[in-house]
Amino acid sequence: MISSHKAAEQHKAGVNHSRGSAPSRAGNAQARRTALWRRLPWASLLLLLPATALLLIFLFGPIVQAIRVATTNEALTGPQAINYGFVGLANFSQLLTDPDFHNALGVSAKYVISSVIGVTALGLLLAYLMRRGVHPLLVKLVSAIIIIAWVIPEIVAGFIWLAFGGSNGTLAMILSPVSAGESDWLIRAPLVLVTVATIWATTAFSMLVFTAGLHGLPEEVLEAATVDGANLWQRIVRIELPMLKSTIATNLILVTLTVLTDFTLIYTLTAGGPGTATTTLPLYVFQEAISFTVLGYGTAAAVVLVAVAAFVSMLYVLLLKIEV
Amino acid sequence: MLAANDSAATARAARKRVSPGGAIQHIALAAITLIFLVPMLWVLSASIDARASFAIQWPHLTAGNFQGLFTGNVLLHPLWNSLVLSVGTTALATVAGSAAAYVLSRHRSWYTRGYLFIILFATGLPVQLLMIPAYTLFIQLNVLDSVPATILFLSATSLPFAIWLLKNFIDNIPLELDEAAQVDGAGAMTRLRVIILPLAAPGIAVAAMFTFLNAWGQFVIPYILLQSPDKLPAAVSIYQYMAAQGRVQYGPLAAFTLVFSLPVLLLYAGLSRFLTGAFNFGSGVKG
Structure with missing residues (x-):
C-alpha cells in the first residue's frame, strides 16, 4: 500500500516535470513560456491561424449550420429547397412521434450495447490470453490478424462481410449441415450479422488498450497477491480488474462513440435493411435528409445524435481530467 | 531505459x-x-x-484479376483520386497542426486551456455526424463537388487528433533548448524551424501517417461532398461496384480491394513500432 502510494507520487512528479505544471514550478514555467514570445507577440496568433480557420469553418460551421437547418422545413429538392421557413422546434416534436425514429433508437440501442459488450469482452479476453505463456511469435501472428481486421478501410470490411454472410456465401456454406433455409444471412439475421461484423472490425482497438493497461500494472502487487495465496480468478477479479478501472472506462467510452456513429459498415452491408431492421440512428439521419430529401427534419435527427455523442465525448474529457 | x-x-x-x-x-x-x-x-x-x-x-x-486492374483507367483513376485527396489532406493537416501545436505547447495565453479542451472534445466527436449539415454548408458556399474544398474538410476533421498528438510530442522537448536559442538571438519562427521541427520529426511522421490512413480509407466524406464520377476516390468506387449487384465481378473486385488495402497495411506496419505507448490510456494521462 505504502509502496504503491510512493510509486504514484513519483509518477506524478515525473508527469509534472515534463509538463511543468506542479504548483511550485507552474508560475515559473508560465513566466518562462511568456518570456519566449516577448519579441514576436503576434507570431503565436499567426501560427495558430491556419488550424483555427479550418476548425472554425469546417467543424464549427457545420454545427451552427445543423442548428439553423434543423429549425426550418428546408428540403433537398422541390419548392421547399428555395422557399423554406423557420419552423421552430416542430421538427423535434415530430421526431418524438415518428415510429421510424423510435425504431432507429431501438435498433441503435441493441446494436451499440451488444457491439460494445462484444468488443470489450473479446478485447479483454485476447489481452489476457496473450499476456503470458504464449510464444512471442504466436502473439505477433495473432495480433497481426486481429489488427488487420481493424486497420483495413471500412469499405473493404463491408465487402468482406457482404461476401461472407451474403447469399451463398462462406457462412451459409459452413452452416449448411446444421441449418437449412435462406442462404443470405443478411436477410435471415441482419442485425446479428452487422453486429458480428462490427465486433470483428473493432476488437483490435480494445485488445491494444487492454494489453497496454495490463502491461502497466505494477508487478509487485500481483506477486504479493500470489504470495498471499490468491488464485488466478481471484487475482483477476479482485485485484487486476479494479486496478484497470480507468482503462476499462476509457475503452467503453471510445468504443461506444465509434459504434454509435458508425455508418460505412452498415451502409455497405445492408443500407439499413431489409426494411428498417438495421437502420441505426446515423442511417436514419442519412435516409431522411438525402434519400427522402427532408433536409430540415433529417438534420434535426442529426442534432439529437450529435447531442448524444457530445455527451459521451464530454464524459471522456472529464474522465481524462486533462491538465493543460 | x-x-x-x-x-x-x-x-x-x-x-x-x-x-x-x-x-x-x-x-x-x-x-x-x-x-x-x-x-x-x-x-x-x-x-x-x-x-x-x-x-x-x-x-x-x-493473375488476370490483378492484371485487369492495370489495363485501362477504370480502377487506376480512383486510386489516383484517393492519393490526391490523402496527400493533400496529410500535407495541410500536418503543417497547420504542427504550427498550432507549437504555439499551444510553448505559449501560455488566456485561450490555451479552452483551446485544448475543445480540441480534446473534438477528437472524441466523430465527424461523420456532421456530414448532412456539412453538405448543406457546401451547397451554400457553392463548393460541392470541389476536390480542394473536400481536402480542406478532410484536413479539419484530422486536425484535432493531429494537434493533440503533436502537442504531447512537443511538450517533451525541454524548454531549456528554446531558452538557449533565444539567448542566441533566435526568434519564435527560427526556434520552430531549428529546434522544434527537427526534434519533433518522429511525432510529425506519426501524425502524418495517421492522417493519411484516415483520409485514404474515408468513405462518407467524399461520398457526400463529391459527385462527378471522375473525382471519386477508390473507397467510393468500390462501393459503387458493389452496389451494382448484378454486374459485380467478384474476382477483380477482390483484387482491387487488396491493392487498395495494401498501402494501409504497409503504413500501419511501419507505424506500429511507434505505437507501444499510444494505447496506454488511464494510467499515463491521469495524474
Missing part, C-alpha cells in the same frame, strides 16, 4: 512460470484467431480465382 530493462526482466520471469492451463489458453486463442481469419481468406482466394463466387473455394488460379 530503466523501464525497458525492468519489463524485459518481468517478461523473462513470466515465461518461466507457464500456467498449467496453457493448453486451454492456446486452444482458445487458436479458435478466436481462426474466426477472425476465415472471412479474410475469401478475399485472398477470390482475387486469384478466375471463377470467383461469394463462397470460399479452391481457386481456378489466374
Whole structure:
C-alpha cells in the first residue's frame, strides 16, 4: 500500500516535470513560456491561424449550420429547397412521434450495447490470453490478424462481410449441415450479422488498450497477491480488474462513440435493411435528409445524435481530467 | 531505459512460470484467431480465382484479376483520386497542426486551456455526424463537388487528433533548448524551424501517417461532398461496384480491394513500432 502510494507520487512528479505544471514550478514555467514570445507577440496568433480557420469553418460551421437547418422545413429538392421557413422546434416534436425514429433508437440501442459488450469482452479476453505463456511469435501472428481486421478501410470490411454472410456465401456454406433455409444471412439475421461484423472490425482497438493497461500494472502487487495465496480468478477479479478501472472506462467510452456513429459498415452491408431492421440512428439521419430529401427534419435527427455523442465525448474529457 | 530493462526482466520471469492451463489458453486463442481469419481468406482466394463466387473455394488460379486492374483507367483513376485527396489532406493537416501545436505547447495565453479542451472534445466527436449539415454548408458556399474544398474538410476533421498528438510530442522537448536559442538571438519562427521541427520529426511522421490512413480509407466524406464520377476516390468506387449487384465481378473486385488495402497495411506496419505507448490510456494521462 505504502509502496504503491510512493510509486504514484513519483509518477506524478515525473508527469509534472515534463509538463511543468506542479504548483511550485507552474508560475515559473508560465513566466518562462511568456518570456519566449516577448519579441514576436503576434507570431503565436499567426501560427495558430491556419488550424483555427479550418476548425472554425469546417467543424464549427457545420454545427451552427445543423442548428439553423434543423429549425426550418428546408428540403433537398422541390419548392421547399428555395422557399423554406423557420419552423421552430416542430421538427423535434415530430421526431418524438415518428415510429421510424423510435425504431432507429431501438435498433441503435441493441446494436451499440451488444457491439460494445462484444468488443470489450473479446478485447479483454485476447489481452489476457496473450499476456503470458504464449510464444512471442504466436502473439505477433495473432495480433497481426486481429489488427488487420481493424486497420483495413471500412469499405473493404463491408465487402468482406457482404461476401461472407451474403447469399451463398462462406457462412451459409459452413452452416449448411446444421441449418437449412435462406442462404443470405443478411436477410435471415441482419442485425446479428452487422453486429458480428462490427465486433470483428473493432476488437483490435480494445485488445491494444487492454494489453497496454495490463502491461502497466505494477508487478509487485500481483506477486504479493500470489504470495498471499490468491488464485488466478481471484487475482483477476479482485485485484487486476479494479486496478484497470480507468482503462476499462476509457475503452467503453471510445468504443461506444465509434459504434454509435458508425455508418460505412452498415451502409455497405445492408443500407439499413431489409426494411428498417438495421437502420441505426446515423442511417436514419442519412435516409431522411438525402434519400427522402427532408433536409430540415433529417438534420434535426442529426442534432439529437450529435447531442448524444457530445455527451459521451464530454464524459471522456472529464474522465481524462486533462491538465493543460 | 530503466523501464525497458525492468519489463524485459518481468517478461523473462513470466515465461518461466507457464500456467498449467496453457493448453486451454492456446486452444482458445487458436479458435478466436481462426474466426477472425476465415472471412479474410475469401478475399485472398477470390482475387486469384478466375471463377470467383461469394463462397470460399479452391481457386481456378489466374493473375488476370490483378492484371485487369492495370489495363485501362477504370480502377487506376480512383486510386489516383484517393492519393490526391490523402496527400493533400496529410500535407495541410500536418503543417497547420504542427504550427498550432507549437504555439499551444510553448505559449501560455488566456485561450490555451479552452483551446485544448475543445480540441480534446473534438477528437472524441466523430465527424461523420456532421456530414448532412456539412453538405448543406457546401451547397451554400457553392463548393460541392470541389476536390480542394473536400481536402480542406478532410484536413479539419484530422486536425484535432493531429494537434493533440503533436502537442504531447512537443511538450517533451525541454524548454531549456528554446531558452538557449533565444539567448542566441533566435526568434519564435527560427526556434520552430531549428529546434522544434527537427526534434519533433518522429511525432510529425506519426501524425502524418495517421492522417493519411484516415483520409485514404474515408468513405462518407467524399461520398457526400463529391459527385462527378471522375473525382471519386477508390473507397467510393468500390462501393459503387458493389452496389451494382448484378454486374459485380467478384474476382477483380477482390483484387482491387487488396491493392487498395495494401498501402494501409504497409503504413500501419511501419507505424506500429511507434505505437507501444499510444494505447496506454488511464494510467499515463491521469495524474
